[in-house]
Amino acid sequence: xxxxxxxxxxxxxxxxxxxxxxxxxxxxxxxxxxxxxxxxxxxxxxxxxxxxxxxxxxxxxxxxxxxxxxxxxxxxxxxxxxxxxxxxxxxxxxxxxxxxxxxxxxxxxxxxxxxxxxxxxxxxxxxxxxxxxxxxxxxxxxxxxxxxxxxxxxxxxxxxxxxxxxxxxxxxxxxxxxxxxxxxxxxxxxxxxxxxxxxxxxxxxxxxxxxxxxxxxxxxxxxxxxxxxxxxxxxxxxxxxxxxxxxxxxxxxxxxxxxxxxxxxxxxxxxxxxxxxxxxxxxxxxxxxxxxxxxxxxxxxxxxxxxxxxxxxxxxxxxxxxxxxxxxxxxxxxxxxxxxxxxxxxxxxxxxxxxxxxxxxxxxxxxxxxxxxxxxxxxxxxxxxx
Amino acid sequence: xxxxxxxxxxxxxxxxxxxxxxxxxxxxxxxxxxxxxxxxxxxxxxxxxxxxxxxxxxxxxxxxxxxxxxxxxxxxxxxxxxxxxxxxxxxxxxxxxxxxxxxxxxxxxxxxxxxxxxxxxxxxxxxxxxxxxxxxxxxxxxxxxxxxxxxxxxxxxxxxxxxxxxxxxxxxxxxxxxxxxxxxxxxxxxxxxxxxxxxxxxxxxxxxxxxxxxxxxxxxxxxxxxxxxxxxxxxxxxxxxxxxxxxxxxxxxxxxxxxxxx
Ligand SMILES: Cc1cc2nc3c(=O)[nH]c(=O)nc-3n(C[C@H](O)[C@H](O)[C@H](O)COP(=O)(O)OP(=O)(O)OC[C@H]3O[C@@H](n4cnc5c(N)ncnc54)[C@H](O)[C@@H]3O)c2cc1C
Ligand SMILES: Cc1cc2nc3c(=O)[nH]c(=O)nc-3n(C[C@H](O)[C@H](O)[C@H](O)COP(=O)(O)OP(=O)(O)OC[C@H]3O[C@@H](n4cnc5c(N)ncnc54)[C@H](O)[C@@H]3O)c2cc1C
Numbered sequence: 001x002x003x004x005x006x007x008x009x010x011x012x013x014x015x016x017x018x019x020x021x022x023x024x025x026x027x028x029x030x031x032x033x034x035x036x037x038x039x040x041x042x043x044x045x046x047x048x049x050x051x052x053x054x055x056x057x058x059x060x061x062x063x064x065x066x067x068x069x070x071x072x073x074x075x076x077x078x079x080x081x082x083x084x085x086x087x088x089x090x091x092x093x094x095x096x097x098x099x100x101x102x103x104x105x106x107x108x109x110x111x112x113x114x115x116x117x118x119x120x121x122x123x124x125x126x127x128x129x130x131x132x133x134x135x136x137x138x139x140x141x142x143x144x145x146x147x148x149x150x151x152x153x154x155x156x157x158x159x160x161x162x163x164x165x166x167x168x169x170x171x172x173x174x175x176x177x178x179x180x181x182x183x184x185x186x187x188x189x190x191x192x193x194x195x196x197x198x199x200x201x202x203x204x205x206x207x208x209x210x211x212x213x214x215x216x217x218x219x220x221x222x223x224x225x226x227x228x229x230x231x232x233x234x235x236x237x238x239x240x241x242x243x244x245x246x247x248x249x250x251x252x253x254x255x256x257x258x259x260x261x262x263x264x265x266x267x268x269x270x271x272x273x274x275x276x277x278x279x280x281x282x283x284x285x286x287x288x289x290x291x292x293x294x295x296x297x298x299x300x301x302x303x304x305x306x307x308x309x310x311x312x313x314x315x316x317x318x319x320x321x322x323x324x325x326x327x328x329x330x331x332x333x334x335x336x337x338x339x340x341x342x343x344x345x346x347x348x349x350x351x352x353x354x355x356x357x358x359x360x361x362x363x364x365x366x367x368x369x370x371x372x373x374x375x376x377x378x379x380x381x382x383x384x385x386x
Numbered sequence: 387x388x389x390x391x392x393x394x395x396x397x398x399x400x401x402x403x404x405x406x407x408x409x410x411x412x413x414x415x416x417x418x419x420x421x422x423x424x425x426x427x428x429x430x431x432x433x434x435x436x437x438x439x440x441x442x443x444x445x446x447x448x449x450x451x452x453x454x455x456x457x458x459x460x461x462x463x464x465x466x467x468x469x470x471x472x473x474x475x476x477x478x479x480x481x482x483x484x485x486x487x488x489x490x491x492x493x494x495x496x497x498x499x500x501x502x503x504x505x506x507x508x509x510x511x512x513x514x515x516x517x518x519x520x521x522x523x524x525x526x527x528x529x530x531x532x533x534x535x536x537x538x539x540x541x542x543x544x545x546x547x548x549x550x551x552x553x554x555x556x557x558x559x560x561x562x563x564x565x566x567x568x569x570x571x572x573x574x575x576x577x578x579x580x581x582x583x584x585x586x587x588x589x590x591x592x593x594x595x596x597x598x599x600x601x602x603x604x605x606x607x608x609x610x611x612x613x614x615x616x617x618x619x620x621x622x623x624x625x626x627x628x629x630x631x632x633x634x635x636x637x638x639x640x641x642x643x644x645x646x647x648x
Contacts, residue, residue: 011576048575062580
């Protein structure tokens with residue numbers, strides 16, 4: 001499908017593809033096997049200016065939007081979503097500052113993230129607060145010119161590797177949903193440390209780690225916007241980041257389709273390439289069609305986000321949910337088409353299938369995305385009846 | 387530091403075909419790349435600039451389509467690009483190529499360092515670098531694997547050899563041809579790619595560089611390609627049998643008769 005991209009958008013896509021094929025492809029299996037953090041690749045992505053795509057030019061970025069970002073993510077994800085998750089999580093850490101930060105905060109942190117000199121991370125989840133983010137226990141208490149943070153965040157992507165963390169913590173428990181606030185915490189702040197690094201099913205080159213606040217003192221200027229905005233900030237951030245998860249899914253699924261078609265043309269059974277069997281052709285046809293449908297939805301949602309609407313929660317939830325369910329199915333079918341070889345680590349199909357699962361879980365499970373879409377529908381139709 | 391990197395656009399190795407009549411490479415309609423060794427020269431130029439300041443210019447002699455190679459070089463961050471292109475340059479061998487490049491570099495003016503690849507993958511002669519240095523009357527070192535340090539006048543480099551390496555000090559300006567051990571080329575950057583797409587690349591003709599028409603292209607070439615053919619293999623295989631001692635004796639015999647050992 002031709003999306004009539006501009007010259008600059010094509011350039012972004014081409015460059016991301018070049019980096020993915022020249023740098024990521026040769027090492028993706030090793031990174032997965034050894035669960036090593038891809039620092040070298042992060043340097044390549046930084047050199048290529050890919051960290052700056054959606055950061056405004058005045059803060060050292062290239063001034064693109066969610067759509068351009070999705071184009072880059074999709075191309076990188078075709079080769080490895082472990083590496084691409086690491087890349088995208090840095091952007092997730094930057095979004096709260098980009099959307100809600102003060103001029104000083106933007107000046108200080110965005111150029112560092114845009115240049116890839118420092119990685120970002122976003123921390124909300126805790127052991128007992130996943131989908132139910134409102135039940136987080138981490139607190140931030142004012143103390144003179146400082147806030148003091150206490151608590152433990154769990155499963156933080158880029159934990160330990162990133163240097164700039166945006167953290168959601170409770171500032172006033174009595175206020176419920178209005179009682180949380182967002183803060184910037186830097187690696188090296190007193191009382192800030194890292195706990196267990198998880199061993200995962202997929203995206204194994206990405207770091208998923210506990211981050212621990214033990215009497216962690218940060219200057220008051222690290223508060224983003226004002227107290228009580230924590231959950232609003234988190235929700236708005238997810239509204240613009242979720243099309244990116246959709247792009248991860250589309251890229252991953254495209255990589256799986258590329259592999260499955262190539263294999264099906266080469267593998268001979270009963271004297272014929274297996275692609276000549278209609279059962280295989282139909283599977284491939286469904287895979288290709290669903291990828292194209294998801295891509296169209298992701299691109300549309302990303303462009304909608306870039307139009308700066310009042311509320312993009314429904315559209316971005318749809319892009320995330322539909323695409324990640326699609327990627328799970330497509331990667332599973334790719335393994336099926338490769339048969340026993342698909343199950344072996346000699347081929348990337350099994351990795352793609354293991355990797356795909358996370359897309360249905362993080363940045364809000366797909367059940368939660370359906371809740372968001374359902375609630376939006378409920379609101380929309382109420383408004384119309386009036 | 388004024389650095390010039392000479393690059394050549396070559397056909398993508400998988401697509402190479404020869405014209406059966408002229409025996410030259412068919413270059414039309416074939417995907418082209420920057421000669422792989424020249425990528426290391428570009429990277430080294432950029433690293434020198436990052437360490438010591440200055441400016442990196444890429445220079446190529448080639449048909450108008452060689453502009454693509456220059457644009458690609460710009461996307462890695464080199465400052466300027468110059469294309470030497472003229473019908474009169476066509477058919478150049480190493481002699482005419484190095485003369486033309488030398489005239490192009492004279493036109494650029496004060497140059498401190500010239501970097502070339504160790505050789506091309508489409509002609510493999512490895513002569514253009516040294517030929518260019520001679521015409522510019524400056525010292526050169528081939529097969530450089532490391533630039534150790536430099537100041538405004540002097541430079542120290544390491545040259546790779548079969549059995550080790552040499553360390554060489556020389557005065558600037560100088561020319562170096564580089565091997566792939568020298569560095570690991572970076573990836574292009576979006577910012578530079580955007581700039582590259584908008585840069586107007588100057589094209590210099592024979593007249594622009596003040597070249598003597600008799601020394602250019604086919605006219606100025608001392609070599610003519612008469613024929614290109616696959617060498618016939620004339621190998622003989624012989625099994626030497628017997629006990630180990632017998633085999634050794636027989637082998638020594640053969641080696642002596644063929645005067646391989648005394
Ligand atoms: C690899 C990885 C990386 C991560 N990175 C980050 C990160 O960088 N930053 C961060 O803050 N968090 C991160 N997370 C956390 C992630 O966002 C949460 O795992 C996710 O939000 C789900 O929370 P949970 O795992 O606690 O599941 P739970 O909330 O316990 O859910 C369990 C099951 O119940 C379902 N469920 C829960 N509530 C409802 C409901 N109301 N209706 C219907 N179904 C429901 C869920 O869909 C799920 O199937 C990461 C997680 C993983 C695994
Ligand atoms: C036997 C023989 C067969 C040939 N066959 C053909 C043919 O089929 N078709 C054809 O078109 N030509 C042919 N040539 C010409 C050949 O391409 C030229 O000699 C060429 O211009 C330079 O030689 P090289 O490619 O071996 O460069 P090398 O000396 O191997 O290159 C060393 C370095 O010099 C620099 N350099 C070389 N050429 C250029 C350039 N044009 N611009 C800028 N920098 C440069 C690069 O940095 C390169 O890495 C042939 C030559 C010979 C001797």
